[in-house]
Amino acid sequence: MKIGFIGLGNVGGKLAGSLLRNGYDVTVRDLDPGLVSQFIDRGASSAGSPKELAKKVDIIVTCLPSPEACSQVMEAEDGILAGLSEGKIWLEMSTTDESEIKRIGALVEAKGAMPVDCPVSGGCHRAATGNISIFAGCERATFEKVLPVLTTMGRRILHTGPLGSASTLKVVTNYLCTVHLGALAEAFVVAKKLGMDMNVTYEAIKASSGNSFVHETESQVILNGSRDISFTMDLVVKDVGLFNELGKRNEVPLEISPVLLNIFKDGQNRFGPREFSPNIIKRLEQACDLQVLGHGFPAEMVDDEPEEAGYEIIVAGRHHG
Numbered sequence: 001m002k003i004g005f006i007g008l009g010n011v012g013g014k015l016a017g018s019l020l021r022n023g024y025d026v027t028v029r030d031l032d033p034g035l036v037s038q039f040i041d042r043g044a045s046s047a048g049s050p051k052e053l054a055k056k057v058d059i060i061v062t063c064l065p066s067p068e069a070c071s072q073v074m075e076a077e078d079g080i081l082a083g084l085s086e087g088k089i090w091l092e093m094s095t096t097d098e099s100e101i102k103r104i105g106a107l108v109e110a111k112g113a114m115p116v117d118c119p120v121s122g123g124c125h126r127a128a129t130g131n132i133s134i135f136a137g138c139e140r141a142t143f144e145k146v147l148p149v150l151t152t153m154g155r156r157i158l159h160t161g162p163l164g165s166a167s168t169l170k171v172v173t174n175y176l177c178t179v180h181l182g183a184l185a186e187a188f189v190v191a192k193k194l195g196m197d198m199n200v201t202y203e204a205i206k207a208s209s210g211n212s213f214v215h216e217t218e219s220q221v222i223l224n225g226s227r228d229i230s231f232t233m234d235l236v237v238k239d240v241g242l243f244n245e246l247g248k249r250n251e252v253p254l255e256i257s258p259v260l261l262n263i264f265k266d267g268q269n270r271f272g273p274r275e276f277s278p279n280i281i282k283r284l285e286q287a288c289d290l291q292v293l294g295h296g297f298p299a300e301m302v303d304d305e306p307e308e309a310g311y312e313i314i315v316a317g318r319h320h321g
Contacts, residue, residue: 002027003149004057006050006073006080007094008035010230011120012063014127015093015153020044022130022152029053050076054083059149063093066238067100074104086112089146093134095119095174095235097242098164099249101137105163114142115163119170120154123217124230125301131155131308137166151310158313168246175243175257178236178277180214182260185281188222188292198223198294217301218278223294227279229301234273236264236280 001024005016008030020026020042027045030036036046047053050073054060060080064070070092074080080090090108092101096117105115116138126132134154136143143159150157160166187210191201202223205215218229240261247254267280285291 001025001059001149002057004029004047004053004060005063006030006053006061007063007065008032008039009063009065010124011127012061012093013039014124015061015063015120015132016044017042018127018130018153019149024149024152027053027056049078050074050080051078051083054080054088055085057088059089059091059146060084061091061093065094065235067094067096070094070096071100071104074107081107081111084108084111084113088113089142090115091146091149092117092167093119095170095239095242096167097245098167098171101167102164114138114145116142116146117163117166118146118150119166121170121173122213123301123303125217125303126155126305127153129303129305129307130310131303131305133158134310135160135166135169137161137163139163147312151312153310155308155310156313157310158315171239171242171246174239175260177214178240178260178264179256180212181218181278182263182280184212184215184219184222185278185284188219188281189284189288189290192290192292193288198292199296202294202297220297221276221300222278222281222292224297224299225291225293226299227276227281228299229276229278231277232273233264233268233271233275233277233280236277237261237268237273240264 003019003024004027006029027047028036028039029047040046062070101117108115116136118134118136120132120134122132132154133156134150135158137160160169202219205211221228240257244257267283
């Protein structure tokens with residue numbers, strides 16, 4: 001099975017690397033020729049355009065920074081849609097808007113191909129080892145065709161339902177991640193202001209009902225001082241903005257997410273759109289004239305779990321029939 005991969009950034013490069021490492025025939029494309037060269041050196045092929053790539057392979061994967069970037073790659077004159085034919089599968093692994101994935105999905109289906117929205121969750125460090133989680137929204141028959149590819153790129157694979165359902169859940173989970181990050185920034189600064197030892201504070205939160213995945217990962221790079229979680233302010237603003245739009249479209253009177261969006265827009269304005277997202281804590285550090293740092297924490301997260309074969313998460317009460 002031949003796989004084409006477009007978008008070799010922080011997450012995409014690691015996912016494509018897992019496919020190469022596990023013996024798949026991979027063709028890559030990225031706007032950065034240096035990234036493409038690295039993959040060619042590791043045994044991948046390249047393509048001159050998205051259309052050319054789509055013609056060469058059975059499965060096309062896109063992992064891009066925004067819905068706009070994905071639309072361009074799909075719909076341009078030399079885009080993926082122009083190279084699609086019956087039986088091919090498109091995997092959209094970006095964090096995108098469910099209405100946009102449905103719109104492009106209909107264009108993919110008109111070509112006789114099969115669309116899947118399959119965003120990832122769990123941090124870049126787990127993408128590198130093939131241990132990240134993947135949501136997949138598509139027809140069940142399509143899911144079963146791509147499951148071997150998904151279990152190579154990730155460990156926990158969840159079929160979320162029809163096209164668009166995975167993107168909806170990804171936006172929901174990224175919103176929750178951001179809530180936890182914003183709350184941790186406040187918690188750490190209050191603890192520091194009260195003279196608490198930050199290593200002890202970290203362990204207290206980890207051992208308590210206040211713990212979260214975000215605390216176990218992002219708090220470590222906050223306390224190291226690097227603040228490097230391979231995720232930036234502009235991406236947070238995009239993700240929380242997508243969540244806000246979902247709420248508005250469905251007439252939910254949101255209260256927390258608008259506040260959170262304003263906090264991160266302020267962080268983006270102060271520190272720049274490409275500032276690491278955990279540095280949202282700098283707003284409070286500067287206001288209180290202090291720095292939140294610990295001792296012995298890593299500068300970036302590394303997945304210390306061994307790479308394992310992926311598997312489908314079985315949803316209670318669901319029958320595949």
